[in-house]
Amino acid sequence: MLLLQLTLNGVQTGMLYALIAAGFSLIFGMTKIFHAAHGATFVIASYAFYHLYELSGLHWTIATIGAGVAAVIFGAGLYLLLYRPIQRSEASFFTVFIAAFGAVVVVQNVVSIIYGRGFVVAQTTLSSASEILPGLYLSPLVWISVLVAVLFFAAISLFLNKTNMGISIRALADNPELVRTFGMNPNRLSLYVFIIGSILAVPAGIITTISVGVSPAVGHHVVMISLAATIVGGIGSLTGAAIAGVILGVAENVALYWVGSQWTEAVTFAILLLFIILRPSGIFGRAITN
């Protein structure tokens, strides 16, 4: 029963990792921008929900919409006001990385000033587990996490595969010049990618705020998980990032059955290391050639 409990806990964690990683992977895969500030988007969505739901007492639907708007404004704003000017000046990959990292630090400090540096949580009964079988406790959030992740991935998959804009965005990853030749604006498409990627961080942020709680410094952990899942899943593969997120979440929890709790994070990075050595292209990544 303990193993089943740990597996189901892992599924909930994994679904959140999948959503976070998918947003990061989408942005990185399509625009080639190493969006280290994806963790900051997560923090902003989480605190916006906390503010509207917990502090202002608004209905959860309004708080969710507010969190989405805040995340989109931040993600899109960062692209337009920070990444685009840097790209125009043809600065290096590292300039973008440092700028993004700086944005994470700024967000962390601004959030600390407004909400304090401690941990905040949005209180709901959804996070309380009940015993559904002897020794097996599950909270409604497990099912909500699975449902939300499936819905989001179905929607984004439909969007990328069945709509003209989605196909254009995929083309952007392969050949931005070709996209331009067909009369489309790569900058505008990149902006859409940032909007979609930022929205993917919102459900994960909200569920984390309810189930685990967040602090201003949580963004760094989010980026680490996103990066690990993106590499394990295969750079540029949304499905890969999603599956890798679930694998990492389940492995982190199930590992407790055999090893001490201090080793669970090590398990995540051991998986990452194994993939880098044995399959550097990741689960669904393109074959790496010289």
Place this chain on the structure above:
Amino acid sequence: MFKKVLTSGLVTLAFLGSAAHAEDQTIGALFPLSGPNAEYGDIFGSGAGMAVKHINEDGMLSGTLSLMTEDTQALPAQGVSAMSKLVSVGDVPYTLTSFTGVSKAIAPIGDERGVVMVNGGGVGPDLATLSEYFWNVIPLADREMRALVPYLANERELKRFAIVYVDDPLGESILDVLEELVPETGGQLVGSHSVATTTQQFSGIAATLRSQNPDVIIVASYGAQQAQLVKQLRDNGVDQQIASYTAFSIPSMLNLPEADGALFTSQAIDRESANDVTERFFNDYEAEYGKTPSAYVINYYNAVRLFGLLAAELEKEGLEITGPNLLQKRKDMVEFEFVGAQVTFNEDGTVTAPIEIREITEGRSNAIAVVAE
């Protein structure tokens, strides 16, 4: 013309003379100002800042006292860099420090350079043995656990203990103390779970704790992590008694509904003691911050006040304010008037204070038992 020049020259000389006599002092502070434990930095800083303000208002020293605070993020490596800066750039004779891991990392630097280090936040028992320049104004974890474990075993009849501890010197030292103390009180340590300092998911630990079925769970962590841990234990059906040490006294723990009923230890502060220092501190703190100060605030107030008392004595005797002189003066002076008590230092640089057991109830904590040492 000559008279004017002479007069202004004499005035300048007189001014320079008095400025040289009234020497401004700077002491250091190594606090976490960013990262998941930054909440502690605010708390520590509020106590230290109020003591600096009081010392300057009272003219306790000939010059002005100021605090040079460096961010450690509660991490040893950052602590070493910050300490190096305080010693090399700030040239401070005295610094406040916090967190067991940071304190252990910086102690060799302070010891070598003769800088007094005063801890008011870390509770690892081996902080008592780092250096004669390392002093503690907070009771260390072994003392807190020696108060807590017998109370839980004898008064509450909780015999099956489990511990969730952070994988750093603080957590390991509390585990060591429990492994020794629990069998002594007729109890049994049925589970021990170490977590990395960055771990945020504890539902798996909750599941294993449920299967171990302890009577009481000791939490040996700090900052945002301990609040996340307690919330997730409660959310995942762990309803046993939770207990911890002074680290539970921060607002994010007290305000957490899931922490209701949790017990923690803290040094007992006698607010009613007939002591002007205590009365002034509580009145000013409550007026400025609108809340009752925690033990951490008091510790760092006392740590800065200790510098003020020692440095004032050195100035009276015309001695330079250096680490070695401060150390000698502390050994010479028998008692210090601190907030809450007259305090005497032990040989190893620790203070002895009664410990109280506090219970979290609806956003605040109340003392439910005092264990005298």
